[in-house]
Amino acid sequence: RSGGGSSLPHELRIEPDKILKPSSEELIDSGTSYLRDDWCKAYTLRQRIEEPGCISRIITNRLCYGQCNSFYIPKQSNDYNQAFQSCSFCKPQKVAYITVTLRCPGQDPPIKTKRVKRIKKCRCMAIDVS
Amino acid sequence: RSGGGSSLPHELRIEPDKILKPSSEELIDSGTSYLRDDWCKAYTLRQRIEEPGCISRIITNRLCYGQCNSFYIPKQSNDYNQAFQSCSFCKPQKVAYITVTLRCPGQDPPIKTKRVKRIKKCRCMAIDVS
Numbered sequence: 521r522s523g524g525g526s527s528l529p530h531e532l533r534i535e536p537d538k539i540l541k542p543s544s545e546e547l548i549d550s551g552t553s554y555l556r557d558d559w560c561k562a563y564t565l566r567q568r569i570e571e572p573g574c575i576s577r578i579i580t581n582r583l584c585y586g587q588c589n590s591f592y593i594p595k596q597s598n599d600y601n602q603a604f605q606s607c608s609f610c611k612p613q614k615v616a617y618i619t620v621t622l623r624c625p626g627q628d629p630p631i632k633t634k635r636v637k638r639i640k641k642c643r644c645m646a647i648d649v650s
Numbered sequence: 651r652s653g654g655g656s657s658l659p660h661e662l663r664i665e666p667d668k669i670l671k672p673s674s675e676e677l678i679d680s681g682t683s684y685l686r687d688d689w690c691k692a693y694t695l696r697q698r699i700e701e702p703g704c705i706s707r708i709i710t711n712r713l714c715y716g717q718c719n720s721f722y723i724p725k726q727s728n729d730y731n732q733a734f735q736s737c738s739f740c741k742p743q744k745v746a747y748i749t750v751t752l753r754c755p756g757q758d759p760p761i762k763t764k765r766v767k768r769i770k771k772c773r774c775m776a777i778d779v780s
Contacts (some may be wrong), residue, residue, distance in 0.1 A: 555715075558717050567724055581724050583722065583724065584720075584722040585685075585720075586721070587688050589716075589717055590690075591713065591715040592715075592741040593695075594697055594711050594767065601765070601766070601767045607777065608720075611722040637724065649739060
């Protein structure tokens with residue numbers, strides 16, 4: 521999803537503190553097409569894998585960083601203190617586990633293995649905020 | 651906090667899938683000055699307050715909408731499957747409770763009151779994602 525925001529409805533394209541139609545809850549509720557595009561990217565980083573007595577190794581991994589949509593909208597219902605709320609988190613969408621072997625000279629055993637979670641892909645994903 | 655991103659460190663300003671220094675975890679951990687500015691705004695909306703047998707009233711309230719920072723970074727530690735993670739949620743920072751009086755002609759009693767939470771201010775706020 522790239523930047524833009526051309527799909528924003530008139531109600532949300534306006535500046536803060538302008539009046540929204542009472543139907544704005546349903547506008548947002550009915551789908552994400554009315555929200556501005558958010559973003560969440562994978563950045564490669566080097567990660568040092570180490571163990572006492574062993575020669576450390578550097579592997580490549582990824583971090584996730586982004587700015588995802590979230591909102592909090594008072595409900596048009598009997599309970600006016602309830603809200604329709606949603607929050608997305610830029611986190612790994614796809615991971616793989618790799619085994620890293622470290623050489624440990626003079627140790628018994630002379631090698632050690634570590635299981636490392638490697639991030640493959642990131643994405644804004646809804647989390648529970650109720 | 652307005653847009654921009656001029657405070658981004660070289661390590662995070664780069665395009666996705668370029669190599670980050672192993673110290674990038676600490677860069678983000680040490681404060682938000684290395685993150686791009688996020689945003690969270692209050693939009694005024696009209697909210698209909700109604701009760702069976704009463705004349706409904708429209709009040710002004712606010713909704714919160716924005717795009718807040720979140721990230722997920724593999725830990726440089728013994729447990730390589732742990733992560734340093736953070737997620738912010740655009741939600742009410744300040745609320746006030748108001749009492750709305752509805753006229754209910756021919757009813758007993760002829761008025762009813764509803765307590766309504768009114769959003770005053772919104773802000774990106776960290777939520778627990780552990």
